[in-house]
Amino acid sequence: MEITLVLLIIFVGLVFDFTNGFHDAANAIATSISTRALTPRIALAMAAVMNFAGAFLGTEVAKTVGSGIIGAPHGTSGLTLVLCALVGAIAWNVFTWWKGLPTSSSQALIGALVGAAMAASGTVYWSGVVDKVILPMILSPLVGVALGYTLHLAILWTFRKASPRRTTRRFRMAQTVSASAMALGHGLQDAQKTMGVIVLALVTAGWQDDFSVPLWVVAAVAAAMAAGTYSGGRRIITTLGLRITQLDPPRGFAAETAAATVLYITAFVLKAPISTTQTITAAILGAGATRRASAVRWGVARTIVAAWILTFPGAGLPAAALYLLVHALTGL
Structure with missing residues (x-):
């Protein structure tokens, strides 16, 4: 039974990573597409x-997610908890993609883990959630x-006398470089979250003793995210690239460079899982x-912020409900 659950978690984890890829594809490229720096x-x-x-590029964020958010009980109960959390996060990702909302896959995953853990009367490391996540x-x-x-x-001051x-x-x-840096940072941050969940399942099942990330996990997660990214999330690309504000190449370059800088600092220095979205x-x-x-469409921005606030409970409640349902039906 445990073998089946672990294999199912790995499969569902890769599905989540795929949805993360197409949900968050816009993060790296929406501005470059909207300014026509790159074709879609x-x-x-x-x-x-x-x-x-x-x-x-790293696994420190994966270790934070795997060991610093919840303490899943060993055995089938813990594996069921992890599986329900993944399903809850996927459900929220698909729903917000359908609505065209650029919400956080990271918040969805962590919210689902916390929700499922609370339903299972498991351990939630609230200090870790606050310090490393919130x-x-x-x-x-x-x-x-x-x-x-x-x-x-x-940029405006430096090029104030240059030909527009x-x-x-x-x-x-230059946006080709900044978009590449943003995409690299997205892979660095978001892929590690799925790695952390898969490793959590391996530790819960007793297949390994620590939260180090095996190379095969890194490769599988990287491939799933790349495939999801290439499939694209055009609804969210439209929201980020066109609906929030009108971007030109200098503004697009500034936005991508600023965001990529934050991603690298939090991954390498703080070792914290943040939302690329x-x-x-x-x-x-x-x-x-x-x-x-x-110039900023603040009404669209307010809708996005509201979706951010709802993400944690929006993924956590379905994960908790699913765990309670599975537990009631199967006793796992």
Whole structure:
């Protein structure tokens, strides 16, 4: 029974990672597509390759997710908990993709883990949730807004005497680099969260003693995310690239560079799982606000923020309900 559950968790985990890829494809490429720096086909292929590569850059965030959020009971009960959490996170990802809302797959996964753990009367490491999840997820959008705004102001001042046509052309080319950096950072951050859940299942089943990430887990997760990214999330690309604010290449470059900077700092320095979606959306808001505050469609932004707030319970409640249902029917 445990073998079946572990294999099922690995499969469902890879499905979640695939949904993460198509749900969050917009994070890296929406601005480049909206400014016509890249065609959709080229942008998606580039993002898929960089997501794949980014997954191999580190595992510290995976260890945080695997060991620092919940303490799943050993055996079939713990494995059932993990499986229900994955299903809850997938359900929220699909729902918000259908609605075209750029919500956080990271928050969905962690919210689902916490919800399922509470339903199972398991251990939730609330200090870890607050320090390593809640605070970074609150601070990262704020830093993203500030960096996006500041970086674009610096670009405006530096190129204030340059030819607008030539400047636009140069930044359109530069966006290839900034979009690649953003896609690499997305692979670094988001792939590790699925790695952490799979490793949690392996430890829960007693298949390994620590939370180190095997190479086969890294490779499988990287491939699933790359495939999901290439399939694209065009609904969310439209929201991020067009509906929040009108972007030009310099603003797109500023937003992507600011967001990528936050992703690398939190992954390598803080070892914290943050939302790439929230970070790039905040950076777009910051870069767009340099034109004037009214240039940002704040009504769309408010809808996105509301979806962020609802993500934790939106994924946690279905995961908890599913665990209770499975437990009642099977006793697992």
